[in-house]
Amino acid sequence: MNKSPFDDDKLHEECGVFGVFGHDDASALVALGLHALQHRGQEASGIVSFDGEDFYAHRAQGLVGKGFSDPNVIARLKGYAAIGHNRYSTTGETLARNIQPLYADLSFGGFAVAHNGNLTNTHQLRQELVTQGAIFQSTTDTEVIIHLMALSKKTAIIDRLVDALHQIKGAYSLVACTGDRVIGVRDPYGIRPLVLGRLGDSHILASETCALDIIGATYVRDVEAGELIIIDKDGVHSKRPFGDKSSRFCIFEYIYFARPDSFMEGHSVYEVRKEIGAELAREAPCVDADLVVPVPDSGVPAAIGFAEAGKIPFELGIIRNHYVGRTFIEPTDQIRHLGVKMKHNANKAFIEGKKVVLVDDSIVRGTTSQKIVEMVRQAGAKEVHMRIASPPTAHSCFYGIDTPSTENLLAHRMSVDEIQDFIGVDSMAYVSIDGLYRAVGAAKRDNGAPQYCDACFTGEYPVELVDHTDKSARTKISSLNERRQKG
Amino acid sequence: MNKSPFDDDKLHEECGVFGVFGHDDASALVALGLHALQHRGQEASGIVSFDGEDFYAHRAQGLVGKGFSDPNVIARLKGYAAIGHNRYSTTGETLARNIQPLYADLSFGGFAVAHNGNLTNTHQLRQELVTQGAIFQSTTDTEVIIHLMALSKKTAIIDRLVDALHQIKGAYSLVACTGDRVIGVRDPYGIRPLVLGRLGDSHILASETCALDIIGATYVRDVEAGELIIIDKDGVHSKRPFGDKSSRFCIFEYIYFARPDSFMEGHSVYEVRKEIGAELAREAPCVDADLVVPVPDSGVPAAIGFAEAGKIPFELGIIRNHYVGRTFIEPTDQIRHLGVKMKHNANKAFIEGKKVVLVDDSIVRGTTSQKIVEMVRQAGAKEVHMRIASPPTAHSCFYGIDTPSTENLLAHRMSVDEIQDFIGVDSMAYVSIDGLYRAVGAAKRDNGAPQYCDACFTGEYPVELVDHTDKSARTKISSLNERRQKG
Amino acid sequence: MNKSPFDDDKLHEECGVFGVFGHDDASALVALGLHALQHRGQEASGIVSFDGEDFYAHRAQGLVGKGFSDPNVIARLKGYAAIGHNRYSTTGETLARNIQPLYADLSFGGFAVAHNGNLTNTHQLRQELVTQGAIFQSTTDTEVIIHLMALSKKTAIIDRLVDALHQIKGAYSLVACTGDRVIGVRDPYGIRPLVLGRLGDSHILASETCALDIIGATYVRDVEAGELIIIDKDGVHSKRPFGDKSSRFCIFEYIYFARPDSFMEGHSVYEVRKEIGAELAREAPCVDADLVVPVPDSGVPAAIGFAEAGKIPFELGIIRNHYVGRTFIEPTDQIRHLGVKMKHNANKAFIEGKKVVLVDDSIVRGTTSQKIVEMVRQAGAKEVHMRIASPPTAHSCFYGIDTPSTENLLAHRMSVDEIQDFIGVDSMAYVSIDGLYRAVGAAKRDNGAPQYCDACFTGEYPVELVDHTDKSARTKISSLNERRQKG
């Protein structure tokens, strides 16, 4: 039901964050929270804790359940406050020094920070900071925030942080730890998610509510767009350094990124997905189809919604092999010719001779869709119809999602009719943008003041793309080429 | 949809086998086939190939996709004939020398064999063989077969093999390789599965049809109970060394072990599971329930069948975290108290205030069921009803399935009413044994001559349990204690 | 003949450095040079190279021959300029980010630096730098130099470096790379060694001449105390930013640290060691001894010198097991009682019934000496006399040598007579400080202006110990506790 760790024909969330203040097992809770947020990043994880005197850090390549499974690791991460981070692998290799949370000894003391999102003026700020004598240890844009704080003329830590926040642009949900407090921030548009929870007397910050559930914490509320939350021994304090701004939450979180059992901004992700499926069934019905088949695993809720609304039987007509995502056999020409099915297999008993509606959440490059349709046809389907539970993905994201460049997006290069031919289906439909908005409870998209960030569908970017626009800023971030030590 | 690699409250298949004769990429095909059969064994895999002159072997701990991912490994396994084996981990540790296929230089040449199943007179035979001077290199019962062949007085290889088969008792589906031929055997009752497939001019043997699908091979037929198949350059030859016997195929393969996209003895596994769910809905309806929720992932097909037959909405009310199966945090008392939900999370949006029917395929010890029910209740379910898509599992298996000893089986210790209380549900029902037989197409169980092996439900064991009955034979298999080298 | 990698009763050099400018295989030459300098640091090694456009880095735990043995590693380290560093293991564990050369993107471009030595005002400078907004990525004092350069008000790189050098105190031999040049610096007293070599048109910097020999380079001259060498495409340039100062080279390099086949400041290290032995034989003869036995391996040259001068036969009376340095068996009481001899064994054939002179280079804690004397006595020696080829080591080093704190030095706690009793020998003598100076070619120590740094013997420290003296500066360098990722 959750996302595959290695599906390379999907957009990918780049990070998950989690923070705890006021619990004796703070680091263990963070490890569990990160495990629940593993779908938001599988490349590497890190935890920094504070025990009233010292900070403790552990960062490891790979899944949380591997990097933090040694009981000594958690035992060493002492303290009542801890923050953690999952990182998504874009390349399969990563520098150890890029694993978050980042930590720095600043003049006021230790400071650790973890970031979900992406800044759009990193290069510009980085050039200015290096000119002032700043030395960067990572290639993450998160480090820009730390240097802005280090060089801020303000005295108080929070003032320094606000000083830094006013200079950065982009999408960010941050959790930070200064020792005696844990801090959460959402960017002025609240593009990436962040929720506040409670476990007894402890306070929790998490990217999604599923990470509250795993430790039995209760959901309190979503951190608001542009809100800065400070948790210390006196409790939770809220600041609004940007004044009031209207939220533009990432609508794709509903479509694919978030776990189906999470609630976001008050909505059940699973219910929204089912509802998108129902909208699709109304907008683009397929009345005489024999069965609705989800593309596993992410298409399942929309397919159930489609099947219910369309009154067509729902069947698991495609079975997924959970054991591995990547092809591990170097294919000879002969083997390539066989069309090896590493990930999926058609459930022939149901497909043969049937009119099949395939439901998927989105299409990025379209290569996987093509293969799946071919497999379903080989299994004997009479007709194959494709329904996509999102509008066409035609624009890259610059706010923390790993997307191909715009020209590699299928919907950028082709019309829906062309896509129908390319994928090889008898009919093809995407949900409309208004249908999508209806599924999340709006009457329709307010084109003057859109309620969500939907830039990947509409190309309307709420936050200025400074580095992207200013070609001169797009120089190499470092002239050092270093590979991670194999571990 | 497939089995979790580490669900310790399930019965487990102990092995999968695969063989290819007559293909230039024989070993690559075996690796792919083993990958498709990964659910039948995750501990270790091995492949032995033959190139007309020499045999080549590679055996590795862990998943196929890991142990065989280096292209050099496959390149070294040269030849047109190859057999492979997946092994299930009962302990997490294993001796390298126990990884199959086993290989021996016999007087007639090299011989490799891989075995799915379990012999019931291993200890007895082993004692006799050691007395004759045989030296065992593994603790697998498969090696008994090789020694019986080595010491056979017959001349021809096939005669030696038949000689050995007449001495062993138990369940076995074997694939073997003598260089110039690949051999497949199913025990006289055909307890474990084995199918024959074809890929161009090549012939394939596999535990399940899903392993034919992955390489695009076509299904020819199931190897019959008691049949010995010999594949050589002249094609496929069949022998029946045991004469005609009626088949007693393992009915639990349908319930849980096999992949849902496989066909066994002509039946779609997925359809049988749906049909068991439908039988359950007829035998033990739950008319005023609000929704049917499968226990992921194995309960899904039966839940769909139950929902359709019972006309109750089907919902994914429990979400599974695919990233890890084992608890990786050493729980302090505080953490234990939280009831950490590592594997599953209730989808609260659907559960709250609802009458829920949970559908699972089977119950072994009941510990997982208890936790899931508790989780569903905490999520606000008004009523929780449990429906199990198999009869009560009350007897251990001695034919190749990893089961707890009989006294640890919940259904051995408790009546259905007691189980209802233990699990904490409002109502509880198992499908009847006849309902199960109906789902696989029989009118009912023929108690005089049962059509399947259902010993785990009925305690009627078709093959004599020699070692189990003869206490004197149950001595230690070796006085050597050796741990595997960490790799 | 060389130092044992793990002799924990010896002082230890903490680093070796090597640099190449103007060779197509610059990184391969650096790797070879570091291999020849392995005795100066076994914990970790790093190389940074520059190819005219980009910098390339590789750093690895363990020996050079392990961390740089993959041909791809060297192939990736492209360029005509490269510098490298060996680091000594004080604890067996180290942070990946502490492995040198350090690298930073400064406003003028990339800058890499490697350091042999130790600064004495690191804490003081670090506190000032953090207050100015500097963020440290390592706990090495080398990083102070980089931050001083980053924050310097000067424009030209060399001016910034000189600016930084004027602020640091202590012992340092640096090699640095700015891309278009490789730089070498020795501190004003020239405490640690650094030599200049030539290989065809390429120029080399190395800690010792043995690292020139391995690649067939010729020795040009020692870099002078306080000299800054700049190597670029126009050749070698020399600067003297500190004016003229008299050199105080570390005399212990002759006694133990350097490889015997190196030349330092014009002297053969091996010859100096033999000459110290000869001085010892004159100062503290042992006229009726039967044989001179070196404590292997470092005592051999002095023992040969002693034997020649004293006209006593030289014999390898103690055999060393080269295979491991550390005890690997957890001793039970029984085993402890056996007095297990992991490293050395007496050559009984020569020892029994003899009057033996043991010659060692130095004594730190005395524990190894005690055990060796006991072993020699058990082998049947009639008398055992100890001669040490250095004066008593009674003071800690703060200039880049790993020494126990002063109170743990045997010669700090005991007189020579007390040491004789403690070690258990019949007579005991150290070479005199003047004898030592004679062995390196001086008439005697010039007490008004000593020719060498001999602080470990005399307690006269040529460079101010700022951090050591100013207690307030001795705070923790970072409040972060992080362990290296196991690799």
Place this chain on the structure above:
Amino acid sequence: MNKSPFDDDKLHEECGVFGVFGHDDASALVALGLHALQHRGQEASGIVSFDGEDFYAHRAQGLVGKGFSDPNVIARLKGYAAIGHNRYSTTGETLARNIQPLYADLSFGGFAVAHNGNLTNTHQLRQELVTQGAIFQSTTDTEVIIHLMALSKKTAIIDRLVDALHQIKGAYSLVACTGDRVIGVRDPYGIRPLVLGRLGDSHILASETCALDIIGATYVRDVEAGELIIIDKDGVHSKRPFGDKSSRFCIFEYIYFARPDSFMEGHSVYEVRKEIGAELAREAPCVDADLVVPVPDSGVPAAIGFAEAGKIPFELGIIRNHYVGRTFIEPTDQIRHLGVKMKHNANKAFIEGKKVVLVDDSIVRGTTSQKIVEMVRQAGAKEVHMRIASPPTAHSCFYGIDTPSTENLLAHRMSVDEIQDFIGVDSMAYVSIDGLYRAVGAAKRDNGAPQYCDACFTGEYPVELVDHTDKSARTKISSLNERRQKG
């Protein structure tokens, strides 16, 4: 002083063995003993122990200090009796199943055996055994012994062993464990060494006395040629199953294989080596030479003996880098041209302008000798004279030593004069065969009944070379090609 682990221009001992009976820490003592015998085999080690009920085994690739350093490993190897084995690496890779001691469950109980030496009729016996139905698990010739015992018609274990010994031919020093006893055997000619020691009430068997020294055990006596020693709770029992035969101990053990601190057959190995050097000085003096320089490390004792007898100063004119033996840099043409000196460096201070006598223990292929002479000449030597402390090595060994085939031995292809030219020296001499015999205390070689096995010099092989002579027996030992699992 000891052998380099990786000198590929030397002959190599293939194994070391060690056994303990009657000590609570038997396995720890074996591990220590194997560590002291590490020079006899570096590829892999194994220990099998017995605690009165069960056997325990651990086998590991690499050095003892690595494979047995985990305290849990030793703790698991429980018991009062244990045997162990070091194996030499001929290829760098090895099958896990070839690591000794081998173990088998025989009809009389468990049996473990470790072997130093080489059988000369393995192939012949193996073919016969396979025909009888024996299945081999390894490619070691040691396993032949186990199968011969398993198939013996005798009843008592010792009788079965003697039965087996009468069928095997070749050189062997065995230690075995049957649980209640530890057994030691030397072949009828006593070609390989084996000594008996005592530690309190415990009895020890070891390849060399240096392995007694490490645990503080006392040397009792050498096991005699053809003697079978049985150690049980009643003490040490001796049998002579072959009657009396005259010993032909391997004379090369004195020259190179054994550790210099060991005693063999009553002689100090170090003293014998010095004495060979002295013989050389008398047979082939070099009167006007300036200094005697050993080729490190194995040439040192002979060089000391030569220097003393020849009254020429002894100097360490060649320094060895102990950190690695293999070239780790893939040489480009440029680098190859440099003549990189990975292992040795000339000590120029002593060499320049001098007439140098180089002393080495033996020459195999001559490649290393050539390089060393070239290096010494480059360092400025006026003359270079080579003296070899053994006769010319002109014949392969079939008794447990890793030798090149005869045609690759320099002394097989060239006369001494030709070798002098090939090596590039001004004069060249080997010790005479009679000189060698004198050094071990004989008047001369008794050509009618030689006192030692000197086949590598004389080509007179005391034990029949069955497999070598019978070409038909030299078939492949197995048709299986398997590589070890990387660990």
